[in-house]
Amino acid sequence: MAAHNATHAPDHTSDSVREREIDAEQTHLDRVYRRLEEKIHEAEFLMDDAAKRGQVGTPGAFAERDAQVFQAGVHLHRLNSEYEDFLFGRIDLLLGKDGKKGPDGAYTSVEPAEGAIEDGRAAIAETLHIGRLGVLDADYSPLVIDWRAPAAAPFYRATPVAPGRVVRRRVIRSKGRKVLGVEDDLMRPEITATLDGQELPAIGDGALMAALGRARSHTMRDIVASIQAEQDMVIRAPAASVTEVEGGPGTGKTAVALHRAAYLLYQDRRRYAGGILIVSPTPLLVAYTEGVLPSLGEEGQVAIRALGSLVDGAEATAYDPPAVSRVKGSSRMQKLLRKAARGALELAAPESSPARLRVVAFGGRIELDADELRGIRHNALGGTAPVNLLRPRARRLILDALWSKSGAARRYTDPELAAEAREGFDEDITTETDFQEFLDAWWPELTPRGVLAAMADERRLGRWARRVLNPREVRQLARSLRRLDEGGHGPLSVHDVALLDELQLILGAPMRPARPREADPLDHLTGLEELSTHADRMGGGRSRRERLEEERTDYAHVIVDEAQDLTPMQWRMVGRRGRHATWTVVGDPAQSSWSDPDEAAVARDEALGTRPRRRFTLTVNYRNPAEIAELAGKVLALAMPGMQSPKAVRSTGLEPRFALAADGAREGRPADDAALAEATVAEAERLLGEVDGTIGVVVAMNRRAQARRWLAPLGERVVALGSLEAKGLEYDATVVVSPAEIADESPAGLRVLYVALTRATQQLTVLSAERDEPDAAGVPDLLRD
Numbered sequence: 001m002a003a004h005n006a007t008h009a010p011d012h013t014s015d016s017v018r019e020r021e022i023d024a025e026q027t028h029l030d031r032v033y034r035r036l037e038e039k040i041h042e043a044e045f046l047m048d049d050a051a052k053r054g055q056v057g058t059p060g061a062f063a064e065r066d067a068q069v070f071q072a073g074v075h076l077h078r079l080n081s082e083y084e085d086f087l088f089g090r091i092d093l094l095l096g097k098d099g100k101k102g103p104d105g106a107y108t109s110v111e112p113a114e115g116a117i118e119d120g121r122a123a124i125a126e127t128l129h130i131g132r133l134g135v136l137d138a139d140y141s142p143l144v145i146d147w148r149a150p151a152a153a154p155f156y157r158a159t160p161v162a163p164g165r166v167v168r169r170r171v172i173r174s175k176g177r178k179v180l181g182v183e184d185d186l187m188r189p190e191i192t193a194t195l196d197g198q199e200l201p202a203i204g205d206g207a208l209m210a211a212l213g214r215a216r217s218h219t220m221r222d223i224v225a226s227i228q229a230e231q232d233m234v235i236r237a238p239a240a241s242v243t244e245v246e247g248g249p250g251t252g253k254t255a256v257a258l259h260r261a262a263y264l265l266y267q268d269r270r271r272y273a274g275g276i277l278i279v280s281p282t283p284l285l286v287a288y289t290e291g292v293l294p295s296l297g298e299e300g301q302v303a304i305r306a307l308g309s310l311v312d313g314a315e316a317t318a319y320d321p322p323a324v325s326r327v328k329g330s331s332r333m334q335k336l337l338r339k340a341a342r343g344a345l346e347l348a349a350p351e352s353s354p355a356r357l358r359v360v361a362f363g364g365r366i367e368l369d370a371d372e373l374r375g376i377r378h379n380a381l382g383g384t385a386p387v388n389l390l391r392p393r394a395r396r397l398i399l400d401a402l403w404s405k406s407g408a409a410r411r412y413t414d415p416e417l418a419a420e421a422r423e424g425f426d427e428d429i430t431t432e433t434d435f436q437e438f439l440d441a442w443w444p445e446l447t448p449r450g451v452l453a454a455m456a457d458e459r460r461l462g463r464w465a466r467r468v469l470n471p472r473e474v475r476q477l478a479r480s481l482r483r484l485d486e487g488g489h490g491p492l493s494v495h496d497v498a499l500l501d502e503l504q505l506i507l508g509a510p511m512r513p514a515r516p517r518e519a520d521p522l523d524h525l526t527g528l529e530e531l532s533t534h535a536d537r538m539g540g541g542r543s544r545r546e547r548l549e550e551e552r553t554d555y556a557h558v559i560v561d562e563a564q565d566l567t568p569m570q571w572r573m574v575g576r577r578g579r580h581a582t583w584t585v586v587g588d589p590a591q592s593s594w595s596d597p598d599e600a601a602v603a604r605d606e607a608l609g610t611r612p613r614r615r616f617t618l619t620v621n622y623r624n625p626a627e628i629a630e631l632a633g634k635v636l637a638l639a640m641p642g643m644q645s646p647k648a649v650r651s652t653g654l655e656p657r658f659a660l661a662a663d664g665a666r667e668g669r670p671a672d673d674a675a676l677a678e679a680t681v682a683e684a685e686r687l688l689g690e691v692d693g694t695i696g697v698v699v700a701m702n703r704r705a706q707a708r709r710w711l712a713p714l715g716e717r718v719v720a721l722g723s724l725e726a727k728g729l730e731y732d733a734t735v736v737v738s739p740a741e742i743a744d745e746s747p748a749g750l751r752v753l754y755v756a757l758t759r760a761t762q763q764l765t766v767l768s769a770e771r772d773e774p775d776a777a778g779v780p781d782l783l784r785d
């Protein structure tokens, strides 16, 4: 359904034809709703019946009835949510030959039967309606086909070049129960097709353009009515392995990833009961995208998490400057953290940790001095086993040493008697409170946060980081960790969270009672929690939430959005959540803010393992008008010479605007902050009058707080964003403030600037300060030809 090669008949249809077509769709929609109401009554009856009959019956019969109740309940819940465009599509098909299913289960190869077209004329043999859910009529004929069903694939894949059986594809726009309009694309404009004796009309200017032209809000919409052929291939790709998707800004990578999650669940709900994890770079992008899956009818089994909230109990709120991020994200941290964990044990609670251990046994005192204890600790720590799990081993080594010092072994020649005596000896000692207190102080249980906090001491860190980090890196790292208190509490950055996860692995998870958790997206399943299933009732009283929590560290499918940005340490963290998973990884190397792509590639390969990979490339930019894409292309040429820009699908005729922070800037006087603030606010105000939706103002990271203050009075439609926060988001209009500042922020600055310049769907203003060296027209040096 690539719009750039779809064909629209010039829309000369009369109003009466348009109305007739809308009426026809209304009649169909009314029928669908009547059928759904019947099904709702059936479901209510079933639920009522189920409640009355209680638990009598075979487990098999229960499971079957539960499934029916569940399905009917899903329909009920979804319809009560009054989704816009519940029914959104239709295809009119020629008579076809039997086709084969592709590897992804879609019937795309179906061709018209011989004789279906004669002398340029053909009769429509079949009409299918496509919607967010499948609905069968009482006689099991499909009234609506689920968009994810194989039979719906031609709706997305037919093009005038490869139309298959599709003559006309229609997008139906409706609100609640009312059809508002239809938009048609003709796939075989060269033939005259008839339906029930009447010529098939084509109405409107195509659905995609209508969708792309709409004003943006602060949340992403689903694209289910206008998924394009190349996107559909990714959405329906078989999940057996790793699906890798690359594509430039605005090619729909995020949209495709979300629709793929819904598709996988539809296709194999049982397999994905283990959960699908979608990893997003920022909480802003999570908030922006999290409405899409519910609109597709899927919420329960999909968790969308920001990289900074993948570890339970941690939430990244602090920002690390690029130099610090670079250290914390590097895979060198693995070695350092292993050393730090062992080192932290040695310095744990030094004042309370006794220098010697004295016990009383066999009527005498036995003592281990500081050196002996140090030796035992050293021995216990050998190898790579998790530090917290080595405590039993250390305890055993201490008892061995005490036993040997007691000289008791020499008194027994019979090994059996010796073993018995040793058992009694161990028991006597270990049941003493003093001994237990000694052990707690000498081998305390370490927490990831505690180890991270211990690394804030520069001298100590220097010791642990010998031959791993240089002194400058040690200083930067230690300084950044001083945000944390001794227990490791305090603001964490997104990179700290990956370090905590790694430390959790190094330390090992000690047993501890479960804590109550804060609200989680998974808690709002389908709104059907009141329906208990047979499995729930038989599950030994464990709630659904408990089971989901257990599953959460190991998912059945992991989707990584903006994958180009994951640091090596983040790949390790995400990899641990998908050890047995299949994967979908989407990204764009040209937008990477990580400065060492080779190191990240190694970590990515480790996370994805040896599973076979299937690669896809998305080539069309649906977000930016051609005018904006062209300007962004100049930065792409600098950031990644030779890299192709995606092709913009539409043009607005509006060139990006260039503005200056202050008149003085042109004369070489620095544009001070006040001037920059004034110009930024003026430009955002101007754009508020130009576009209906949202305005994003992108500034360098260190100006974030400042820009938020400047723009706060302008209201909710205007959002101030640091350059790294703009990732994945889009606005009707954007203002990019001082491109040079953004480009100079980090070694990956040009790529970050490329991201900033590709956020607008309608209008872009580039605001230069003196540092941008603007020419007479205000065009900054970086963006000149």
Ligand SMILES: Nc1ncnc2c1ncn2[C@@H]1O[C@H](COP(=O)(O)OP(=O)(O)OP(=O)(O)O)[C@@H](O)[C@H]1O
Pocket (backbone or CB within 6 Å): 208, 211, 212, 220, 221, 222, 223, 226, 227, 228, 231, 247, 248, 249, 250, 251, 252, 253, 254, 255, 256, 588, 591, 622, 623, 727, 728, 729, 730, 758
């Ligand atoms: N087939 C489509 N029909 C309608 N809109 C679409 C389609 N594909 C993408 N879009 C729209 O294009 C915009 C960009 O999509 P998306 O954010 O998924 O792109 P992306 O490749 O993830 O971009 P980036 O790399 O910049 O984050 C969104 O508004 C999305 O809804």
